[in-house]
Amino acid sequence: MSLPQYPENYPIGPRIINNYGFAPVWRSSLIPGWGQFYKKQSKKGYFFLISETILISGALFSNYLSIHYHDKAFDAYNDNDYSLQRDYKNWSDTAESIAVISGIAAGVVYIYNIFDSVSSKGAKRYTSVDNNFKIYTSLNKNIIFFVLLKL
16 A cells, blocks of 8 residues: 655644634533533633622522512511611612622623633644544554554
């Protein structure tokens, strides 16, 4: 079996690519951090997953507290306890502010998560230049040999 003749500058052998295509983007759109895990950036993946979980949970819980204290303020108004009504109203407003800020922060982190999944390089991947070549590796005395076979 003779190997075909290629020009001198023809790139034969494995090459390093960093292009992951659209896969990290749709992954990060569904679950924040999944695209970073796909690109082998686990620290970033954990950061986005945990921060989104905390911010969204904080927004939902603060919204619940806002509604709860609003209802208590209404009950205090019906009982003619205006001092307690004012306190509940203030707590309701504070909880609502925290919910809005947490929601906005969650949106910012989500958008940055998608931007990072597009722009970061990720781990190196190896591929052959020509799809007709298959890469075989063997480990012999701590030296890696790449053998290219034309199919």
